[in-house]
Amino acid sequence: MKIQPVILSGGSGTRLWPLSREHFPKQLIPFVEEDSLFQATVRRLSGADGMEVSARPLVVCNEAHRFLIAEQMRSMGVQPEALILEPVGRNTAPALTLAALHLEAAAQDAVMLVMPADHVITDKPAFLAAVGQAAGLAQAGAVVTFGIVPDKPETGYGYIRRGAALAGPAGGHTLAGPAGGHTLAGFVEKPDLATAQKYVDSGEYWWNSGLFALKPSVWLKAIGSLHPQILAACSKAYAEGAPDADFRRVGAAAFATCPADSIDYAVMEKLVGDAGLGVAAQVVPLAAGWSDIGAWDALWQILPKDDAGNATRGEVVLHDAHGNLVLSQGRMVACVGMRDMVVIETPDVIMVAPLNRAQEVKQLVAKVKAGGHTLAESHRKVYRPWGSYDSVDHGERFQVKRIIVNPGASLSLQKHHHRAEHWIVVQGTAEVTRGEEVFLVAENQSTYIPLGTVHRLVNPGKIPLEMIEVQSGTYLGEDDIVRIQDHYGRA
Numbered sequence: 001m002k003i004q005p006v007i008l009s010g011g012s013g014t015r016l017w018p019l020s021r022e023h024f025p026k027q028l029i030p031f032v033e034e035d036s037l038f039q040a041t042v043r044r045l046s047g048a049d050g051m052e053v054s055a056r057p058l059v060v061c062n063e064a065h066r067f068l069i070a071e072q073m074r075s076m077g078v079q080p081e082a083l084i085l086e087p088v089g090r091n092t093a094p095a096l097t098l099a100a101l102h103l104e105a106a107a108q109d110a111v112m113l114v115m116p117a118d119h120v121i122t123d124k125p126a127f128l129a130a131v132g133q134a135a136g137l138a139q140a141g142a143v144v145t146f147g148i149v150p151d152k153p154e155t156g157y158g159y160i161r162r163g164a165a166l167a168g169p170a171g172g173h174t175l176a177g178p179a180g181g182h183t184l185a186g187f188v189e190k191p192d193l194a195t196a197q198k199y200v201d202s203g204e205y206w207w208n209s210g211l212f213a214l215k216p217s218v219w220l221k222a223i224g225s226l227h228p229q230i231l232a233a234c235s236k237a238y239a240e241g242a243p244d245a246d247f248r249r250v251g252a253a254a255f256a257t258c259p260a261d262s263i264d265y266a267v268m269e270k271l272v273g274d275a276g277l278g279v280a281a282q283v284v285p286l287a288a289g290w291s292d293i294g295a296w297d298a299l300w301q302i303l304p305k306d307d308a309g310n311a312t313r314g315e316v317v318l319h320d321a322h323g324n325l326v327l328s329q330g331r332m333v334a335c336v337g338m339r340d341m342v343v344i345e346t347p348d349v350i351m352v353a354p355l356n357r358a359q360e361v362k363q364l365v366a367k368v369k370a371g372g373h374t375l376a377e378s379h380r381k382v383y384r385p386w387g388s389y390d391s392v393d394h395g396e397r398f399q400v401k402r403i404i405v406n407p408g409a410s411l412s413l414q415k416h417h418h419r420a421e422h423w424i425v426v427q428g429t430a431e432v433t434r435g436e437e438v439f440l441v442a443e444n445q446s447t448y449i450p451l452g453t454v455h456r457l458v459n460p461g462k463i464p465l466e467m468i469e470v471q472s473g474t475y476l477g478e479d480d481i482v483r484i485q486d487h488y489g490r491a
Helices: 037-043 063-076 092-105 124-139 193-202 216-226 228-240 252-256 263-271 296-302 355-370
Strands: 002-009 058-062 082-086 111-116 143-148 159-165 182-188 205-214 242-244 247-249 281-286 311-313 316-319 325-328 333-336 341-345 350-354 381-384 387-395 398-405 413-415 419-427 430-434 437-441 446-449 455-458 465-473 482-485
Touching (some): 058 092, 063 082, 082 092, 092 216, 092 263, 124 205, 143 159, 143 263, 205 216, 216 228, 228 252, 296 325, 296 341, 316 325, 325 333, 341 355, 350 355, 398 455, 419 430
Parallel strands (some): 002 058, 002 111, 058 082, 143 281, 311 325, 325 341
Antiparallel strands (some): 111 205, 143 205, 159 182, 182 281, 242 247, 341 350, 387 398, 413 482, 430 437
C-alpha cells in the first residue's frame, strides 16, 4: 500500500499576527522547533514502518508563497511530486481537487494523506499508527478523517460525532475496539463551553482535525457527484495550466470561477449516512499531541514553561510574572507584574493582549489594514526568490536596506525611474551589471547605480552575499522597479 503525502499550504494565520503575515504566513515560521510548521509537516511521515510512503510530497500552495515554499523544501533536500499554485484562495476542497487531478493525470491512485501545513503533532509514533489504520480503510475505498481525542472542553474547534466501531483488519491493522476506526455519524460546529463539556464527557465526540486519507479516484467521484461545480472549474483550470520551472500553474480565470468551499462542507458532511455513492465516510481517532496553533493561547499551551507558567523565547526578562507568553525577535522585552498576557515583539510591531482574548487579534489586524498600513501583509524583512532584504532605516528621500543574496542567485535585470542606489559589500563577492559594464565588487568595496541605469546583482560565490544598499531619490517604493529580464518569471 503506497501513501502519497498531500500538503495544503493556503492559510494566512491572521490570529498569529504580527509573526504571521499575509506574505509570510504561520506555516512558514518555526514556532515550536527549528523546522517551520510546513517543514515539520513534510517530515511527518518519515520513518513509517510497514507503509510505502512517497518521499516526494505533493504541495498545493498560494502562488504568492511559491518561492518561499520551494526554498524551504530545497533547504531540506526534498523534491516535491509537484508544487501546484493557486492563483486565488478557494479553500480546501478545490485545493484537494487540483491535487487529485494531478495524480490522476499521472496515473497514480495511491492513498492520499491530506495534511494542512500549519499543524503541530508531537507524538509521531501515535500519528503513524493512526495513519496506518486510516490508510487501510482508504485503500478499501473509504473517505477517512481523523478525530482528535479531546483532553479538555474546547470551544475553538468543530467536533466530529463517531458512529459504530469498525471491526476487522484494514491494511494489516485490527480496528475493533475504542482505538480503531468508526463510521462517521456527523459534524457539529464550535460549541459553547457547557456543550463542549458534554461532548467530552460522552466520549462520542472528537475534535475535527482537517486531516484526511482517501484515494484520488474516490475524491474525484465524490466531489463530482456532490459538488460538480468545483470539479468542473478545477478540471478546466488544470487542463489550461502548464509546468513553469519547478511549479505547476493552473488557469487563473477558470480557477477564479470555482466555488470556495471546505472539504467538510463540500463532501464530508454530505457523505454522512447514505449519499448514494457507495463511498463510506469513516473516522479514526488520533491522540498524538495535535494542535492547529490557531491563536496565541494555543501556542502558549504547547510551549515549554517556567515554574510560573511563562512561555518565553528570545531576550525576555520577567519579574513577578505568571502565565504569560512573551516572544522577542530582537529587542529585550522586560515585564513586571503581568498575568496571563501575550507580548510579541518583532522589528516593526509590538503586540500586547490578554491570552484569553487571543482570538480577537484577527479583528486587530483588520483595523491595521483599514488604516492603510502594510504591516498586516509584510514584515520589515522581505523574502525574495534570490534571498531577502531588511529595511533598516528610512527617511525623506532615503532608505537603507540590508540585502542577502543566496549563493548562485541573481536579482532581475532592472532599472528605476526615481531613485539611485549605492551598494557596499559587507561579505562575499558581488557581480554587478551596470549599463554595459560587468564587474566584481569585493568585501569593503562599493559601487554606485545612477538613476535610470540598467543594472543587475549576482552572487557568483558559494557563501551568502551580504550588502548594504542606500537608496536616494524622490520615490523609493518597490513598485519603482522596471524588470527587463528575470530568472524567476516575475513581471
